[in-house]
Amino acid sequence: MTISEIRAQFPILGTQVYGKPLVYLDNAASAQRPVSVVECWTSLVQGANANIHRAVHKLAGSATEAYEGTRNAVRDFLNASSSEEIVFTSGATAAINLVAFSFGETFIEEGDEIIVSVAEHHSNIVPWQMLCQRKKAVLKVLDIDENGVLQPSALEKLISKRTKIVAISHISNVLGLINPVKEIVTVSHLFGVPVLVDGAQGIVHEKVDVQELDCDFYVFSGHKLYAATGTGVLYGKKKWLDAMPPYMGGGEMIHSVSFEETTYAPLPGKFEAGTQNFNAVPTLIPAINFASACRNSADVQEEQEAILDYVYKALTENPRVKLYGLPRQAKVPVFSFSVEGAHHEDLALILDKMGIALRSGQMCAEPLMDRLGETGLLRASFAPYNTLEEAKYFIKCLDKAIDMLI
């Protein structure tokens, strides 16, 4: 698959903003959707729209098949050992909240400790804080070095007999560094502590094998992986999911209901209360297929490496720019930086008028901004449909914007 073949699958990439060709570099916030995803959605809405799992009629059967078929596809994509370990959620945030609540109900007591890193997205901080407030538990913070790199050895010092879970991102949405999650899992397991990996960014850039990684939970959102919004996945080891109580009560998550006693459905239905997002969940299949095809495409890999090299070099060589998330070896094409003497908001406003969509601000990671001593950053995040030509245009426009401001 060549880059131009890929771009042809994303009609939005051919559009213009303010009369300039759109250069979409806000992929870490949400990716664009290929035609295959849109068509999947349309064909389900137009041809197989019925509530799943309940009725005996034909449409309900087709919708259920599409939904459960997706569970199997996600199981294979993550190499989970069983489909029971795949729970659909509305996104990574919902998945973390589910674990924080249900795991917390069973396993967290007063004085227990939960470890997160300072570089986490708010979605992997606040649910744990809320749990700590409910249970009078303690949230401990794993630091990074000045380049943004996590140290598994620091985890060994932080972990204690009271630590009950470690929650860590696979790749930080700000730093764009691949964290040593395998080592973090190994260290945590030495102490008998389970690990939740926030894969919102990781699933986009890395091949994930949950059995090889041996993590206890892995979560991600569909919309960052080219699927429909409102889709998400919680992978959990069966032993944990079995031991956790339901998060929400309602339809389909039950075995039997009476006013005296209600019993719950087996996995994974126990965690899927109410009508599920059955039109959108199956879009994960074309999305996964697209992501896999990109990983297997030499053209894409070559272009991504070229973009990484080019942007990394341009940003690190500019004396006004401070790029976070070094070194190059562990980096994915997600670049967050500040510019001396120019506010991130001003730069984003000017670049927007040049057709470039990127993110400015705190990127849902205020503790990390405080740690870096920044009020906000500018972030350019690339996807497989971005080209080296776009990267060069971005750098050229950035220089022009800086000149305008200084």
Place this chain on the structure above:
Amino acid sequence: MTLPDKKQQIIEDFSLYDEWLDKYEYLIELGKALEPFPEEKKTEDRLIKGCQSRVWLDSELREGLLFFTADSDAIITKGIISLLISVYSGRTPEEIAADDFGFVAQIGLKENLSPTRANGLVSMIERIKEIASNGR
């Protein structure tokens, strides 16, 4: 210059630029030209909520006229508040409170900012109106 004349002048100034980048250049110049704002005045009560960048607005009533000073850590935002100040500073609270701030729409400023930033602009206008209504 009367308030209607001043607003007309700004509308004409803006119409000179076809490209939004040029309009930004103009706002950047306005921002840079804004007189220095004392650090000790950058307090929580002078901070305008609802902006992505930080904006402080201070006011003083002298001989029945309201005078504004302001600052922001982002230069385009500073240019926008500078523009508002240049229109409304040195007028009576009654005149400001009665104004519809319609010229902002006429120069297309609000439409050309993203919703979060447009909210910031609305917050700035509301703070100016609030100050004028309170007559301080």
